[in-house]
Amino acid sequence: MKVLVVDDDPAILEVLEGYLRGAGFQVLKDEDGAEALALFPQADLVILDLMLPKVDGFQVAQAIRQARPELPLLLLTARGEEEDRVRGLELGADDYVVKPFSPREVVARVKALLRRTGLREELRYGPLRLLPMKREAHLGEDPLPLSRLEFDLLLTLAQHPGVVFSRERLLEKIWGPDFPGVDRVVDVHIAALRKKLGDDAENPRFIETVRGVGYRFREGDAPFP
Amino acid sequence: MKVLVVDDDPAILEVLEGYLRGAGFQVLKDEDGAEALALFPQADLVILDLMLPKVDGFQVAQAIRQARPELPLLLLTARGEEEDRVRGLELGADDYVVKPFSPREVVARVKALLRRTGLREELRYGPLRLLPMKREAHLGEDPLPLSRLEFDLLLTLAQHPGVVFSRERLLEKIWGPDFPGVDRVVDVHIAALRKKLGDDAENPRFIETVRGVGYRFREGDAPFP
DNA sequence: GTCCCCTTTACGGTAGCTTTACCGGAAACG
DNA sequence: CGTTTCCGGTAAAGCTACCGTAAAGGGGAC
Numbered sequence: 001m002k003v004l005v006v007d008d009d010p011a012i013l014e015v016l017e018g019y020l021r022g023a024g025f026q027v028l029k030d031e032d033g034a035e036a037l038a039l040f041p042q043a044d045l046v047i048l049d050l051m052l053p054k055v056d057g058f059q060v061a062q063a064i065r066q067a068r069p070e071l072p073l074l075l076l077t078a079r080g081e082e083e084d085r086v087r088g089l090e091l092g093a094d095d096y097v098v099k100p101f102s103p104r105e106v107v108a109r110v111k112a113l114l115r116r117t118g119l120r121e122e123l124r125y126g127p128l129r130l131l132p133m134k135r136e137a138h139l140g141e142d143p144l145p146l147s148r149l150e151f152d153l154l155l156t157l158a159q160h161p162g163v164v165f166s167r168e169r170l171l172e173k174i175w176g177p178d179f180p181g182v183d184r185v186v187d188v189h190i191a192a193l194r195k196k197l198g199d200d201a202e203n204p205r206f207i208e209t210v211r212g213v214g215y216r217f218r219e220g221d222a223p224f225p
Numbered sequence: 226m227k228v229l230v231v232d233d234d235p236a237i238l239e240v241l242e243g244y245l246r247g248a249g250f251q252v253l254k255d256e257d258g259a260e261a262l263a264l265f266p267q268a269d270l271v272i273l274d275l276m277l278p279k280v281d282g283f284q285v286a287q288a289i290r291q292a293r294p295e296l297p298l299l300l301l302t303a304r305g306e307e308e309d310r311v312r313g314l315e316l317g318a319d320d321y322v323v324k325p326f327s328p329r330e331v332v333a334r335v336k337a338l339l340r341r342t343g344l345r346e347e348l349r350y351g352p353l354r355l356l357p358m359k360r361e362a363h364l365g366e367d368p369l370p371l372s373r374l375e376f377d378l379l380l381t382l383a384q385h386p387g388v389v390f391s392r393e394r395l396l397e398k399i400w401g402p403d404f405p406g407v408d409r410v411v412d413v414h415i416a417a418l419r420k421k422l423g424d425d426a427e428n429p430r431f432i433e434t435v436r437g438v439g440y441r442f443r444e445g446d447a448p449f450p
Numbered sequence: 451g452t453c454c455c456c457t458t459t460a461c462g463g464t465a466g467c468t469t470t471a472c473c474g475g476a477a478a479c480g
Numbered sequence: 481c482g483t484t485t486c487c488g489g490t491a492a493a494g495c496t497a498c499c500g501t502a503a504a505g506g507g508g509a510c
Contacts, residue, residue, distance in 0.1 A: 102310075184470090410458080
């Protein structure tokens, strides 16, 4: 689970990195906001300071929101900057923390946010269960052995049921931003996944093809236990 | 399980000592913070008052944190000293209790903290027993001599059965955040551990390889005696 | 010195990733 | 309705990078 932290203060970056790592997250850092736009496609959540020296934090927030409306976004604002906070929330941020903050609280908010937005310890869709931390999948009673890519693929899709992911987006998120290969590789792994899931491509239970666009995880079976 | 309590008020010391004893802990006491630095290496958890007469509580907290980043640290702060609390948490304290407190609550927090940080007197998985406090391991009846790294590695994995740890995460947690070497060193120690544990890499009883991701301790055998 | 532990390196085996190719069917076009 | 074009499913094959492990060198404790 990757968290992108954008703040111009290296000390804050370091503290948050330590705590987030400790909580089991992978951390991507950006000090000036310029790299943020290159890094956020890989992230599952973004922590963003609105006061950045080089670029406008609001513009960053807006760009992220436009590109990935469902990506959880947590703002850091200075005490008293109430207007910024309101503006940020209007842009679509999901929560905010006022500086100075306790890193523990930030981690708690991150977890709460992930829980709220559908990322949890366990995902359940009918007979399918996914355990991100353990990288285990179960179908009914049986464990479902998945390769690294298969698991990441299924997890990515299942974390946003109903959302269509283009091959490019999947490649960027799972294979990394500078994967050199062709995008048909996604199809091959989708096929392998479907085989293991017992999914028929024509009439799938889990992974649907959206012709000309990409793939999506079916909505319907509730994600809750 | 030893708890170090640092507070300048003898009455508080006595009350906490009584309750902690009652809950089965051994108690180390320090009234002025000076001895704390000598005592904390033996402790499994520290309860620290930030307002100390002779030395600076923050410095004590910081020193402890630096020496033993994993040691759970519980702060006592006076009502209203919100800044102290934030500063303490930023220094890496794990929790705080505001005075005046109920000793029951303190004991509850201590237990919660120990549970959260995965510390137990004894971990048991089938024939394998780990004693974190004594840094001893036993396999069946026989003591299992492990080097420092081997023990830390095994303990880290065993404290979170089923959870996959990447090599990076293990390096960060055990070798320290700025270890310069290559991550293959993890493999070598895993191999050594498996040898001592009688574990076969192909079909392991304890340590599983998750290809492309990392390692994990097998779930199944209950962690409790 | 000796002993132990840690780290690096190298080599071999293989799981699983990528590419390629072929086919069937959907969409587009007349 | 027929033809063409495009898109995606999937089997198969090659290959890469990942991992297990042995061996050697270095460093610290005693």
